[in-house]
Amino acid sequence: xxxxxxxxxxxxxxxxxxFIIPWSIMMFSFVVNLIIGVFLRGEExxxxxxxxxxxxxxxxxxxxxxxxxxxxxxxxxxxxxxxFLGTAAMVAMVSAVTAAALLLLGIIExxxxxxxxxxxQFFHLPYVNDGNMLQQLWIYFSVMLHxxxxxxxxxxVHRRFRMTGLILLLAIMLVVPAVAVTVLTYYRWWxxxxxxxxxxxxxxxxxxxxxxxxxYALLSYLFLRKSTV
Amino acid sequence: xxxxxxxxxxxxxxxxxTAVNEVSFALEPEKIYGLLGRNGAGKTTIMHMIxxxxxxxxxxxxxxxxxxxxxxxxxxxxxxxKESQKYPxxxxxxxxxxxxxxxxxxxxxxxxxxxxxxxxxxxxxNMKKLSRGMLSAVGIVVGLASRAPLTIFDEPxxxxxxxxxxxxxxxxxxxxxxxxxxxxxxTHLIDEVSQLLEHVLVIDxxxxxxxxxxxxxxGRAFTVVGTSSKVDAYTAExxxxxxxxxxxxxxxxxxxxxxxxxxxxxxxxxLELATVSLQQLIVYLTRGNLERKAVEV
Amino acid sequence: MGFIIDDSRxxxxxxxxxxxxxxxxxxxxxxxxxxxxIQIATFYQINPATAAKGVSLLVDxxxxxxxxxxxxxxxxxARTLLMEKRREQFFEQYVVSMIQEAEKLGITAEHLxxxxxxxxxxxx
Numbered sequence: 246x247x248x249x250x251x252x253x254x255x256x257x258x259x260x261x262x263x264f265i266i267p268w269s270i271m272m273f274s275f276v277v278n279l280i281i282g283v284f285l286r287g288e289e290x291x292x293x294x295x296x297x298x299x300x301x302x303x304x305x306x307x308x309x310x311x312x313x314x315x316x317x318x319x320x321x322x323x324x325x326x327x328x329f330l331g332t333a334a335m336v337a338m339v340s341a342v343t344a345a346a347l348l349l350l351g352i353i354e355x356x357x358x359x360x361x362x363x364x365x366q367f368f369h370l371p372y373v374n375d376g377n378m379l380q381q382l383w384i385y386f387s388v389m390l391h392x393x394x395x396x397x398x399x400x401x402v403h404r405r406f407r408m409t410g411l412i413l414l415l416a417i418m419l420v421v422p423a424v425a426v427t428v429l430t431y432y433r434w435w436x437x438x439x440x441x442x443x444x445x446x447x448x449x450x451x452x453x454x455x456x457x458x459x460x461y462a463l464l465s466y467l468f469l470r471k472s473t474v
Numbered sequence: 475x476x477x478x479x480x481x482x483x484x485x486x487x488x489x490x491x492t493a494v495n496e497v498s499f500a501l502e503p504e505k506i507y508g509l510l511g512r513n514g515a516g517k518t519t520i521m522h523m524i525x526x527x528x529x530x531x532x533x534x535x536x537x538x539x540x541x542x543x544x545x546x547x548x549x550x551x552x553x554x555x556k557e558s559q560k561y562p563x564x565x566x567x568x569x570x571x572x573x574x575x576x577x578x579x580x581x582x583x584x585x586x587x588x589x590x591x592x593x594x595x596x597x598x599x600n601m602k603k604l605s606r607g608m609l610s611a612v613g614i615v616v617g618l619a620s621r622a623p624l625t626i627f628d629e630p631x632x633x634x635x636x637x638x639x640x641x642x643x644x645x646x647x648x649x650x651x652x653x654x655x656x657x658x659x660x661t662h663l664i665d666e667v668s669q670l671l672e673h674v675l676v677i678d679x680x681x682x683x684x685x686x687x688x689x690x691x692x693g694r695a696f697t698v699v700g701t702s703s704k705v706d707a708y709t710a711e712x713x714x715x716x717x718x719x720x721x722x723x724x725x726x727x728x729x730x731x732x733x734x735x736x737x738x739x740x741x742x743x744x745l746e747l748a749t750v751s752l753q754q755l756i757v758y759l760t761r762g763n764l765e766r767k768a769v770e771v
Numbered sequence: 772m773g774f775i776i777d778d779s780r781x782x783x784x785x786x787x788x789x790x791x792x793x794x795x796x797x798x799x800x801x802x803x804x805x806x807x808x809i810q811i812a813t814f815y816q817i818n819p820a821t822a823a824k825g826v827s828l829l830v831d832x833x834x835x836x837x838x839x840x841x842x843x844x845x846x847x848x849a850r851t852l853l854m855e856k857r858r859e860q861f862f863e864q865y866v867v868s869m870i871q872e873a874e875k876l877g878i879t880a881e882h883l884x885x886x887x888x889x890x891x892x893x894x895x
Contacts, residue, residue: 506820
């Protein structure tokens with residue numbers, strides 16, 4: 246059997262991590278919002294941010310899956326390369342399936358049930374869900390992939406350089422935004438920046454996220470190549 | 475047939491501490507080896523380097539003639555079962571077996587499930603809820619069912635009861651008989667496995683101090699007991715690895731094959747002779763170090 | 772397990788001795804098949820290669836012989852051969868050391884043979 250496929254199988258057997266937990270969290274949020282919607286009697290459209298839980302979850306999964314599965318995979322005589330490729334493939338599949346499900350639920354929400362009968366907008370949000378279907382799918386998919394690899398590259402820094410590396414990384418992650426804020430304030434660039442951000446659609450923003458995602462993925466692969474169990 | 479594993483001057487240092495120091499040895503195919511030594515002697519570190527899970531500071535590892543690092547052809551022929559194995563939190567016993575099935579080309583599924591029953595392992599039980607002995611048993615099941623040409627067990631029977639240990643030895647012997655392969659049993663509990671071993675490697679403080687045929691070592695050392703002056707006279711020109719006193723009596727353990735002359739000389743001095751077990755021999759050889767260290771401290 | 776292996780002597784020699792005992796005591800008849808190395812190994816919980824080494828020691832001595840593709844068998848005349856070998860060993864192991872010990876205790880040769888007769892009678 247192809248060993249990359251073996252890694253996918255290894256992840257797939259962990260249904261709690263990939264399916265049950267994220268969907269339970271989101272559906273719990275959905276039900277709560279539906280109940281709120283019932284109390285509001287559908288007098289106005291009730292927008293929620295509950296869908297974000299699944300995106301945040303992927304970031305957390307990216308951080309934790311490495312310590313959960315890397316030592317196990319390596320001890321099953323998998324190559325580090327197999328582990329990386331298999332994990333990336335698994336995340337791509339999970340993201341694709343999740344994106345499709347979200348889109349479908351969004352269609353049911355807006356076009357079939359009128360906000361589940363109580364004008365709740367949970368799966369379909371303004372701005373994010375602008376653009377055509379393919380673009381919407383891509384937005385979900387690329388954001389999930391991006392967040393996963395953001396968590397994953399942090400975990401691989403920890404795996405490769407242990408605590409020292411992670412602390413250094415976190416320090417950089419604190420310093421860079423602080424410097425950015427200072428620069429933006431000093432040069433009074435805030436308005437320009439917001440203008441620039443809102444000048445593009447969500448879909449256009451995901452396009453500049455893509456190279457960043459690739460950089461995260463490549464870096465995590467480089468770190469894992471030299472990681473030990 | 476050529477060696478399946480060759481280790482050349484393998485060294486691993488952490489900062490100033492040397493965990494493995496210039497270890498060299500070679501393993502022949504289809505033998506059962508014992509990698510023996512005290513806890514912390516460096517056995518686990520060596521096995522991690524053999525399987526490319528840890529990187530040597532210096533030295534060379536060749537498995538089936540090649541460097542195992544990121545080498546699919548080589549890694550797929552190695553199964554390393556470690557005592558401290560981590561599993562994904564949500565994994566059940568059955569998940570471990572199914573994942574393992576994807577990585578070992580010779581995996582025998584029916585055999586794995588039969589072993590599960592032999593060891594009375596509940597397939598649906600979460601790995602986190604298994605006792606120490608059950609965890610060891612899962613490792614044994616994976617190691618045996620993998621039928622990997624190089625199978626390594628690190629402290630395979632921690633927490634296992636006598637029945638399960640005996641079961642492990644039986645299954646290992648049977649399956650090894652039907653599907654010969656190279657097996658390394660690494661342990662500090664020598665007496666349990668010593669008679670299963672064809673060849674022993676003894677590691678002490680990161681160094682390889684013995685690399686010999688197990689049967690050749692049995693009876694290699696002997697102990698003489700008698701009054702201390704006579705024991706001293708007898709051992710004057712010999713390699714003594716252990717000496718103890720009891721009242722006016724002394725006993726000394728000597729390395730070397732007991733020759734007829736040795737025997738006659740001892741008898742002439744009125745000394746009693748006793749053979750030394752393989753386990754006892756290794757204990758003497760590795761304890762010497764401990765005592766020297768204690769004196770330094 | 773019927774027998775316990777002694778870890779202070781080469782195991783292949785112990786295996787050879789056990790097979791010799793079986794032949795001498797009639798548990799293994801001449802021209803009957805000897806258990807396979809795996810059977811021996813599982814029974815004593817020892818390494819199959821060690822078991823095979825014990826068997827081949829006896830093959831070399833002509834006590835056992837190989838039938839190609841079938842297994843190992845006890846040779847005709849093996850029992851007589853072993854009895855002779857064992858008698859020789861008996862003399863070395865028991866008689867010589869008995870006489871040495873007897874000398875230490877001041878037992879005369881005459882007294883010693885008296886004691887042997889007495890011992891033989893008690894056994895009857």
